[in-house]
Amino acid sequence: MDIAATMRRLTGPLAGRIEMMIGRAVIAAIADAPQAQAMQIELLADEVHDGVERFQGYGFTSHPHPGAEAIVVFPGGTRSHGIVIQVEDRRYxxxxxxxxxxxxxxxxxxxxxxxxxxxxxxxxxxxxxxxxDIEVIADSVVIDSPDIGLGGASGAKVARVGDDVDLGTGKIISGSDVVRAE
Incomplete structure (x- = not known):
């Protein structure tokens, strides 16, 4: 009795399932409405799977484009229920x-x-x-913009430190043309 042949015969089915546990796929379509994103993926030649769940890290989500690549895990090595665990899109x-x-x-x-x-x-x-509420704690804040609206898109001009102001009327004589407040 050939022990090597017997071992191959006994472990062959297990080895096949192990080989089929992880695969690369190309995403064909995505359903983003379900609780877990569902994907249609293409694996080996003519192997298409629909409704494959995508696991995403807590607090992070994305909606990849068709054509992105994925790593798929098939628990137990059976191709009936895959899980997409990672998506990459080298185009972007x-x-x-x-x-x-x-x-x-x-x-x-x-x-x-x-x-x-x-x-x-x-x-x-x-x-x-x-x-x-927004709180900014900084040693310095620089706003580089040709148009600054405080409290809205339009309003009266606001004097800045160094602007000339008529103290009797409150009218800005020279200086700020870009800062306004409602």
């Missing part, structure tokens, strides 16, 4: 960040980058902060 990945740095980014080049020398936020779109 922020590149060349320094060791130790972290960034959040999207496909529109909007970035929150924790850099070695500070935090950098970048967007070509409007940035909105909604909160009942």
């Amino acid at each position: 990945r922020l590149k060349n960040i320094a060791p130790g740095e972290v960034a959040l980014f999207d496909d529109l080049d909007q970035i929150v980058h924790l850099k070695r020398d500070g935090i950098h936020i970048e967007s070509l779109n409007k940035v909105t902060i909604e909160a009942p």
